[in-house]
Amino acid sequence: MAADTISFARGAPSLDIVDVEGLKAAAKRAFENDPAGLTGYGTAIGYPPLRQWIADQHQVEPQNVIVTNGSMQADAFLFDQLVAPGDPVVVERPTYDRTLLGLRQRGADIRPIELEPDGIDVEGVGRLISDGIRPKLAHVIPNFQNPAGYTLSRDKRDGLLALAREHGMTIFEDDPYVAIRFSGDPLPTMLSLDSDDTVVYASSFSKTVCPGIRVGYLVGPADVIAGVQKRATNTYISPNMVAQGIVYEFASSGGMPTAIETVRNALRDRVAALTAALERDLPDAHFVAPEGGYFMWVELPEGVDVDALLAAAGERGVTFVKGTDFLLDGGRNTLRLAYSGVTPKQIDEGISRLAEAYNSLSGTPAAA
Amino acid sequence: MAADTISFARGAPSLDIVDVEGLKAAAKRAFENDPAGLTGYGTAIGYPPLRQWIADQHQVEPQNVIVTNGSMQADAFLFDQLVAPGDPVVVERPTYDRTLLGLRQRGADIRPIELEPDGIDVEGVGRLISDGIRPKLAHVIPNFQNPAGYTLSRDKRDGLLALAREHGMTIFEDDPYVAIRFSGDPLPTMLSLDSDDTVVYASSFSKTVCPGIRVGYLVGPADVIAGVQKRATNTYISPNMVAQGIVYEFASSGGMPTAIETVRNALRDRVAALTAALERDLPDAHFVAPEGGYFMWVELPEGVDVDALLAAAGERGVTFVKGTDFLLDGGRNTLRLAYSGVTPKQIDEGISRLAEAYNSLSGTPAAA
Numbered sequence: 001m002a003a004d005t006i007s008f009a010r011g012a013p014s015l016d017i018v019d020v021e022g023l024k025a026a027a028k029r030a031f032e033n034d035p036a037g038l039t040g041y042g043t044a045i046g047y048p049p050l051r052q053w054i055a056d057q058h059q060v061e062p063q064n065v066i067v068t069n070g071s072m073q074a075d076a077f078l079f080d081q082l083v084a085p086g087d088p089v090v091v092e093r094p095t096y097d098r099t100l101l102g103l104r105q106r107g108a109d110i111r112p113i114e115l116e117p118d119g120i121d122v123e124g125v126g127r128l129i130s131d132g133i134r135p136k137l138a139h140v141i142p143n144f145q146n147p148a149g150y151t152l153s154r155d156k157r158d159g160l161l162a163l164a165r166e167h168g169m170t171i172f173e174d175d176p177y178v179a180i181r182f183s184g185d186p187l188p189t190m191l192s193l194d195s196d197d198t199v200v201y202a203s204s205f206s207k208t209v210c211p212g213i214r215v216g217y218l219v220g221p222a223d224v225i226a227g228v229q230k231r232a233t234n235t236y237i238s239p240n241m242v243a244q245g246i247v248y249e250f251a252s253s254g255g256m257p258t259a260i261e262t263v264r265n266a267l268r269d270r271v272a273a274l275t276a277a278l279e280r281d282l283p284d285a286h287f288v289a290p291e292g293g294y295f296m297w298v299e300l301p302e303g304v305d306v307d308a309l310l311a312a313a314g315e316r317g318v319t320f321v322k323g324t325d326f327l328l329d330g331g332r333n334t335l336r337l338a339y340s341g342v343t344p345k346q347i348d349e350g351i352s353r354l355a356e357a358y359n360s361l362s363g364t365p366a367a368a
Numbered sequence: 369m370a371a372d373t374i375s376f377a378r379g380a381p382s383l384d385i386v387d388v389e390g391l392k393a394a395a396k397r398a399f400e401n402d403p404a405g406l407t408g409y410g411t412a413i414g415y416p417p418l419r420q421w422i423a424d425q426h427q428v429e430p431q432n433v434i435v436t437n438g439s440m441q442a443d444a445f446l447f448d449q450l451v452a453p454g455d456p457v458v459v460e461r462p463t464y465d466r467t468l469l470g471l472r473q474r475g476a477d478i479r480p481i482e483l484e485p486d487g488i489d490v491e492g493v494g495r496l497i498s499d500g501i502r503p504k505l506a507h508v509i510p511n512f513q514n515p516a517g518y519t520l521s522r523d524k525r526d527g528l529l530a531l532a533r534e535h536g537m538t539i540f541e542d543d544p545y546v547a548i549r550f551s552g553d554p555l556p557t558m559l560s561l562d563s564d565d566t567v568v569y570a571s572s573f574s575k576t577v578c579p580g581i582r583v584g585y586l587v588g589p590a591d592v593i594a595g596v597q598k599r600a601t602n603t604y605i606s607p608n609m610v611a612q613g614i615v616y617e618f619a620s621s622g623g624m625p626t627a628i629e630t631v632r633n634a635l636r637d638r639v640a641a642l643t644a645a646l647e648r649d650l651p652d653a654h655f656v657a658p659e660g661g662y663f664m665w666v667e668l669p670e671g672v673d674v675d676a677l678l679a680a681a682g683e684r685g686v687t688f689v690k691g692t693d694f695l696l697d698g699g700r701n702t703l704r705l706a707y708s709g710v711t712p713k714q715i716d717e718g719i720s721r722l723a724e725a726y727n728s729l730s731g732t733p734a735a736a
Contacts, residue, residue, distance in 0.1 A: 018403070018407045020403040020407060023407070023610075024396055024399040024400070027399065027610075032392070035386070035388040036383045037580075038578075038580050039391070039581070040383070041380050041574075069582075069604055069607070070606075072604050073604040076604070102602070105602070210406075210407035210408070211407070211409040212405075212609030213407070213609075214606065214608045214609070234466070234469060234473070235444050237438065237440055237466075238438075238582065239582065240437060240582045240608045240610075241581075241582070242391075242580050242582075242608075243610050245580075246395075246610065
């Protein structure tokens, strides 16, 4: 990769939208206010004041919350707890590549259901169940999905919950992007709509504080949380108390709204730049502009080969992730553009390079 | 447990021997010196400057090092990598209870070999091999062993290495206490004596910086480290960059020697107090005073029931961990005393209470 390559590949924030000064100040206060809590082992459940803060945010009790070393670690514990080899598990099609990997490693019977611009095809989940499949779990990223950027509508949230209740399916509501909505109205979490212990909810501070702090969490039924706690104890005794103490100080001091506003404003500008650049330079691209999050899903005309596009793009100093990475099959004409780590100026130049790469392909519909 | 219970149970430092001011200053510098490195995802290999620092300490290359969220997490990855169900694994008898649990969970064929005051019975390992067992791994805590406080002699280090080389056995040198020797002369690590990729070494900053920072590491053959890195990526993307950045600043600024000296001095005083109190109040106790670390192993006369002792101790406001927790069988007359979290004054009072509990037991040899 050339030094000046513009990367639409990685779902991570650029440094300019991380509140480093706020973090530094939070670290100072954390060591001053609770030296014993930060420096001691603590327990696998997480740093108690942060656990309480999260419980308050979700209007649940602390026994419904465990704070982990990033939410992917939480996913891993939850899969170990709930998914046995051969268990049917519903995922969105496309979905986060590491989720697919984690489920594959555990021998799950992965059942991808089409993701539509208003979220997973709930009727499709219903048909699967009618066909006699009994999914143990349905993994759903409801807001600004990774990789598609799509959001699950309110009606579909209700519909999925009804299916889950009726058929004893757990919904794994994987919601790291919820706080970084930059347009449209927020929707209630399925966790908040659930009254039957049907939902296990995961989120993280990677998108609101920063990824390097590695603090994520699960909210769910007390028995599930207790099971995850046991696994966490046996794996690492306790998660990072220093990091969780810093997040707690950052959050409880009121720094969060300002930090989130900075992120939202930047992402809104970046999506605007991305949309404008695609419309200008790559009119063959089909996409739905996301209302939040880091990602935009782009479909190119049938017959475009994303492998060839990625190679041609690399030669021109721009990169992205192929849609096929997020699918068990198909999607050879799709790609994911992450706009979280690039400025509007870089986006403008990057899409211009991408269009050049696209137009260079022999066999593109335009050339055909 | 009563509010004023004196606990010899947990292997953790008391707050007075943690350099909280040093940590606070290191956190400030870390955010100032490398905001991008601390706040970004990084990779599963760990924070690169800390990885380099550790490599320098052990005179190896960075590709031989991975930095993890505490060393227990490193153990878990390593067991997943090297131990298949049914594989014979040598452990010390007694050994760390979480090591036994981790190996049991993976279906290892656990082969406990007697731990002597100068370390594991290497001839016993040899006999096991002569009997046709081919251990995949030998887990050894060479310095100030948990729970026994014993240290592996130089001769036995050489002997174990020779066996490992000859029979293709990996030595897992689990060495979290090495830096906190407070008497006697340091011995070379088996890692440093090894020239055949026979040793995987683990250590941690829990005992030199603080446990809540949750930073541990592995040193070993590059292929083993690469395999562990892959597992780490799939489990949590990357470990805690903020915490590792703080440890790096703490270590590289020269704060470590002073911090360690504080810990060593305190532990030396605590062992002296413990030894004196046991000799005074509990002359039936047999023990070897450790030269470092957190733990002392105590043997009481045959026939003493440590379950009854623990109950009687609890009633008198003192607690400890039963020796049976560290063994697959036997050891009903043994216990582990952790002196890392108690002051000399508490030790004095705690052993006086323990002796009272001991003397209260019907069926103690004295009463029989």
